[in-house]
Amino acid sequence: xxxxxxxxxxxxxxxxxxxxxxxxxCFLGTIIGALPAIGPINGIALLLPIAYTLxxxxxxxxxxxxxIYTGSEYGGRISSILLNVPGDAGAVMTAxxxxxxxxxxxxxxxxxxxxxxxxxxxxxxxxxxTLFAPFLASLAIxxxxxxxxxxxxxxxxxxxxxxxxxxxxxxxxxxLGLMLATVGLDPTSGAYxxxxxxxxxxxxxxxxxxxxxxxxxxxxxxxxxxxxxxxxIVGKVGRTFVRWKDVVFTTGATLRGSIIGFVVGVLPGxxxxxxxxxxxxxxxxxxxxxxxxxKGDMRGLASPEAAxxxxxxxxxxxxxxxxxxxxxxxxxxxxxxxxxxxxxGPQLFAERPEIxxxxxxxLYIGNVLLLLLNIPFVGIFSRLLLLPNWILVPxxxxxxxxxxxxxxxxxEAVLLMLGIGCMGWLLRKLGxxxxxxxxxxxxxxxxxxxxxxxxxxSGGELSILFQSHISIILWVLAAFxxxxxxxxxxxxxxxxxxx
Amino acid sequence: xxxxxxxxxxxxxxxxxxxxxxxxSLIYGYAGSGIEYAFSSDPLGPRVFPVxxxxxxxxxxxxxxFVPGRSxxxxxxxxxxxxxxxxxxxxxxxxxxxxxxxxxxxFVMTAGVGRIFxxxxxxxxxxxxxxxxxxxxxxxxxxxxxxxxxxxxxASRRG
Amino acid sequence: MNATFTKFxxxxxxxxxxxxxxxxxxxxxxxxxxxxxxxxxxxxxxxAANSLLAAKLIEQPMVVTYMEGGVGAIAYNxxxxxxxxxxxLIVAASTGSALLLAQGKFGSHDENAVRWIGALGADxxxxxxxxxxxxxxxxxxSDAYGANPASFPIGGGGAVGSQxxxxxxxxAKGAGQDPKKMRYVxxxxxxxxxxxxxxxxxxxxxxxxxxxxxxxxxxxVRILAVMSPERLxxxxxxxxxxxxxxxxxxxxxxxxxxxxxxxxxADYAAWTDAFGKLVQTPExxxxxxxxxxxxxxxxxxxxxxKVKSDVLRFKTLAKEAGL
Numbered sequence: 008x009x010x011x012x013x014x015x016x017x018x019x020x021x022x023x024x025x026x027x028x029x030x031x032x033c034f035l036g037t038i039i040g041a042l043p044a045i046g047p048i049n050g051i052a053l054l055l056p057i058a059y060t061l062x063x064x065x066x067x068x069x070x071x072x073x074x075i076y077t078g079s080e081y082g083g084r085i086s087s088i089l090l091n092v093p094g095d096a097g098a099v100m101t102a103x104x105x106x107x108x109x110x111x112x113x114x115x116x117x118x119x120x121x122x123x124x125x126x127x128x129x130x131x132x133x134x135x136x137t138l139f140a141p142f143l144a145s146l147a148i149x150x151x152x153x154x155x156x157x158x159x160x161x162x163x164x165x166x167x168x169x170x171x172x173x174x175x176x177x178x179x180x181x182x183l184g185l186m187l188a189t190v191g192l193d194p195t196s197g198a199y200x201x202x203x204x205x206x207x208x209x210x211x212x213x214x215x216x217x218x219x220x221x222x223x224x225x226x227x228x229x230x231x232x233x234x235x236x237x238x239x240i241v242g243k244v245g246r247t248f249v250r251w252k253d254v255v256f257t258t259g260a261t262l263r264g265s266i267i268g269f270v271v272g273v274l275p276g277x278x279x280x281x282x283x284x285x286x287x288x289x290x291x292x293x294x295x296x297x298x299x300x301x302k303g304d305m306r307g308l309a310s311p312e313a314a315x316x317x318x319x320x321x322x323x324x325x326x327x328x329x330x331x332x333x334x335x336x337x338x339x340x341x342x343x344x345x346x347x348x349x350x351x352g353p354q355l356f357a358e359r360p361e362i363x364x365x366x367x368x369x370l371y372i373g374n375v376l377l378l379l380l381n382i383p384f385v386g387i388f389s390r391l392l393l394l395p396n397w398i399l400v401p402x403x404x405x406x407x408x409x410x411x412x413x414x415x416x417x418x419e420a421v422l423l424m425l426g427i428g429c430m431g432w433l434l435r436k437l438g439x440x441x442x443x444x445x446x447x448x449x450x451x452x453x454x455x456x457x458x459x460x461x462x463x464x465s466g467g468e469l470s471i472l473f474q475s476h477i478s479i480i481l482w483v484l485a486a487f488x489x490x491x492x493x494x495x496x497x498x499x500x501x502x503x504x505x506x
Numbered sequence: 507x508x509x510x511x512x513x514x515x516x517x518x519x520x521x522x523x524x525x526x527x528x529x530x531s532l533i534y535g536y537a538g539s540g541i542e543y544a545f546s547s548d549p550l551g552p553r554v555f556p557v558x559x560x561x562x563x564x565x566x567x568x569x570x571x572f573v574p575g576r577s578x579x580x581x582x583x584x585x586x587x588x589x590x591x592x593x594x595x596x597x598x599x600x601x602x603x604x605x606x607x608x609x610x611x612x613f614v615m616t617a618g619v620g621r622i623f624x625x626x627x628x629x630x631x632x633x634x635x636x637x638x639x640x641x642x643x644x645x646x647x648x649x650x651x652x653x654x655x656x657x658x659x660x661a662s663r664r665g
Numbered sequence: 666m667n668a669t670f671t672k673f674x675x676x677x678x679x680x681x682x683x684x685x686x687x688x689x690x691x692x693x694x695x696x697x698x699x700x701x702x703x704x705x706x707x708x709x710x711x712x713a714a715n716s717l718l719a720a721k722l723i724e725q726p727m728v729v730t731y732m733e734g735g736v737g738a739i740a741y742n743x744x745x746x747x748x749x750x751x752x753x754l755i756v757a758a759s760t761g762s763a764l765l766l767a768q769g770k771f772g773s774h775d776e777n778a779v780r781w782i783g784a785l786g787a788d789x790x791x792x793x794x795x796x797x798x799x800x801x802x803x804x805x806x807s808d809a810y811g812a813n814p815a816s817f818p819i820g821g822g823g824a825v826g827s828q829x830x831x832x833x834x835x836x837a838k839g840a841g842q843d844p845k846k847m848r849y850v851x852x853x854x855x856x857x858x859x860x861x862x863x864x865x866x867x868x869x870x871x872x873x874x875x876x877x878x879x880x881x882x883x884x885x886v887r888i889l890a891v892m893s894p895e896r897l898x899x900x901x902x903x904x905x906x907x908x909x910x911x912x913x914x915x916x917x918x919x920x921x922x923x924x925x926x927x928x929x930x931a932d933y934a935a936w937t938d939a940f941g942k943l944v945q946t947p948e949x950x951x952x953x954x955x956x957x958x959x960x961x962x963x964x965x966x967x968x969x970x971k972v973k974s975d976v977l978r979f980k981t982l983a984k985e986a987g988l
Binding site for chain 2: 173175176178179182183185186189193195196197198199200201224227228231232234395396397398400401402404405408409412418421422425428429432433436437438455458459460462463466467
Binding site: 196329332338 | 703707726735772818851853856857863864879883
């Protein structure tokens with residue numbers, strides 16, 4: 008395939024008008040991503056009618072929407088790192104190592120490094136989109152229920168790395184997450200499970216409600232204790248530039264995260280939360296030799312950030328080539344294309360090069376703009392931590408309440424968040440980690456639905472899980488990830504003993 | 507791998523938690539086994555997964571009961587009071603959300619939480635006012651998020 | 666993403682002043698979509714919002730708001746409970762809403778808890794197979810299915826009891842098979858039905874015409890039958906209907922609107938009048954076509970009767986299917 012459409016695209020996207028639109032979109036997107044109350048879907052839905060009424064040409068609209076989408080993936084990390092309140096679904100894992108860094112007074116560095124890995128992830132994602140889109144689309148089609156199920160088995164196998172010093176608590180957390188995911192309409196039989204006849208619970212526990220409850224409410228309560236006992240949280244933000252040493256240290260993590268994120272992004276059945284979860288747990292498996300992950304390891308920060316940004320680019324593959332959205336956000340963008348009477352699909356590359364090309368070119372340009380935008384942003388945002396707790400904590404709580412209330416416009420959601428938050432506080436005091444709960448929740452739903460769909464296809468025959476090449480490769484990978492590190496360790500120990 | 511640390515100070519609360527989880531797994535499993543559905547197109551149906559999870563959790567909580575592990579010390583005295591006051595304030599704000607509106611509820615919450623984080627009465631009241639107004643402007647006007655003004659005010663305005 | 670409460674509090678005030686004989690629409694109007702942006706309810710709302718403005722039947726843009734949950738159940742309960750008397754509000758609904766009402770999945774409220782204003786367009790169910798499938802007509806497919814149902818996984822974008830499942834059940838019944846024994850795969854939306862067909866994971870797909878037509882034209886799937894009472898025009902003009910092919914079922918997905926039960930007759934009439942004028946305008950016809958919807962107009966009492974007869978019909982269907 009020639010890349011002519013891309014040159015057309017760059018000439019479209021580099022017009023001063025579209026550059027300005029892209030800059031505005033990147034700025035708005037960063038803000039939208041940083042605020043837990045509104046995610047990229049709402050942000051785009053908010054701006055789409057405005058763009059349409061302004062009479063923007065379709066390529067400019069797509070550039071605006073793509074800029075917002077990319078920007079929000081950058082923005083999500085800001086509140087994760089600074090406040091331990093994930094700004095959006097893809098930024099949950101970022102908090103695990105990002106927030107400890109901020110607490111050590113290294114918020115500036117954390118923001119810079121994660122900004123850089125976001126950039127690398129974003130660019131790798133777009134390059135992948137440019138070069139391999141049609142090929143990957145055909146691979147994505149090969150993923151049926153059985154393959155998605157085995158993919159989830161693989162994801163759970165990487166979880167072995169999460170087992171810390173208290174493995175029982177990690178496993179219990181994971182099962183609790185899986186249980187929380189069963190609440191709501193069963194997507195196969197249409198039965199309501201554990202909803203107690205409440206329509207609010209019909210769609211299950213909203214991810215936003217769970218994450219904000221577990222992280223921000225319990226966080227505020229923990230801060231109260233450390234505040235009262237005199238150990239103030241931060242007070243300094245550290246350097247706001249990147250050290251070459253850190254860049255070298257995180258390069259591997261960033262590259263691995265970018266590739267995993269992109270591949271997961273291409274699959275329509277998974278999203279940024281799965282991408283960042285898998286890349287984080289895998290990175291921990293590969294790199295965490297001294298148990299520094301979760302305590303402020305730069306690699307634990309770089310990996311999920313690179314993943315969620317390249318996942319965002321990957322999600323465009325099914326949208327542009329198959330006309331099937333790869334994520335909630337691309338679903339809205341697909342709607343935007345239809346509004347202009349444009350049918351996505353492979354023919355789009357040939358028929359409307361200015362749109363596909365403009366969109367892809369704007370992803371390149373957007374990532375560069377965002378990297379530049381983020382340098383002043385880091386300085387401004389990290390000052391947040393210098394606010395006294397009596398201003399900062401109420402602010403976090405307002406954001407949490409608004410974020411949750413806006414999902415269903417219901418007070419019940421706020422109450423549920425509060426209940427989950429109190430439970431989270433108890434569990435954290437008891438020495439449980441929050442990450443396994445989140446992982447169980449994110450992966451469990453996809454796993455159960457796809458297992459049952461696979462069995463519905465085969466009429467109960469388990470052999471369907473081992474039929475395709477993709478499944479077999481994934482089983483092998485899962486086995487390798489599960490026992491590989493242990494086997495390697497034994498092998499190297501035996502060798503050491505021999506010497 | 508390190509040997510599991512001997513249960514020390516935190517073992518009682520851990521054992522209680524293990525018991526609570528055990529009870530929860532039984533209730534969850536019981537409720538899960540009774541999920542009503544007409545029929546399912548897959549051979550497993552909606553009950554198998556929850557029941558399986560309940561069984562796993564029951565097993566894990568038994569292990570947890572006998573190997574309780576470590577936990578942090580619980581807050582005491584004034585700190586404990588504050589730890590209860592914080593969620594209580596959020597609860598009050600949530601209940602006031604629709605009757606008195608976003609700005610009012612957030613004022614109560616931000617001022618109250620500011621106070622338990624050690625601000626003086628004056629500082630927390632002013633801080634509450636400023637935050638309530640600021641966030642109302644940001645979300646209500648700038649971002650157009652749906653927020654209630656409060657039934658009391660709406661009624662008087664309509665009347 | 667939503668109008669502030671102030672906006673519709675004011676709208677309430679304005680229309681309260683206008684009430685009693687006036688048949689103008691409120692200054693500020695709102696359409697509530699009971700789902701995320703980008704779905705069918707969103708399309709329905711945008712159809713009304715854009716065409717009413719384009720046809721100059723409203724002066725200010727209609728605000729589209731979202732309240733996700735239970736395929737419209739949350740929005741339904743919200744309107745019944747909190748905004749029953751708000752004349753500025755219309756809410757998107759579809760055949761799916763009637764189906765859920767029939768199954769009692771909208772909570773304790775039934776179809777009489779709101780006022781049904783009108784339907785402005787429709788979509789139709791389609792039966793699709795992948796482009797390389799050996800079956801060219803519904804008859805061929807149905808015979809093959811009847812002979813060996815276990816080798817035909819059917820996919821649709823919804824759980825057992827959903828619209829797509831109902832369509833699949835009708836296909837199974839048409840082939841003389843028990844819908845309960847169907848190898849039905851509940852997928853996440855029409856996009857997943859398409860990729861599963863292309864990837865060979867399912868053999869038959871149930872979907873909506875507006876969504877599948879573009880993939881049909883692109884040569885990725887083949888639409889074997891349109892589940893409409895009459896032959897469609899436009900891109901699907903050469904696809905026979907289910908009835909033409911000798912099967913006694915169809916599936917019409919009307920897209921309409923309701924408002925609160927306590928909205929006055931005058932305000933209700935303002936909406937039905939506006940809709941009546943709207944459907945005549947070229948602006949509306951353009952907006953309808955742009956969204957891939959088909960002309961289908963039922964306004965006021967006619968629509969109300971349609972919703973109620975649908976609910977009754979679905980109750981029988983659900984009972985027959987063993988739900």
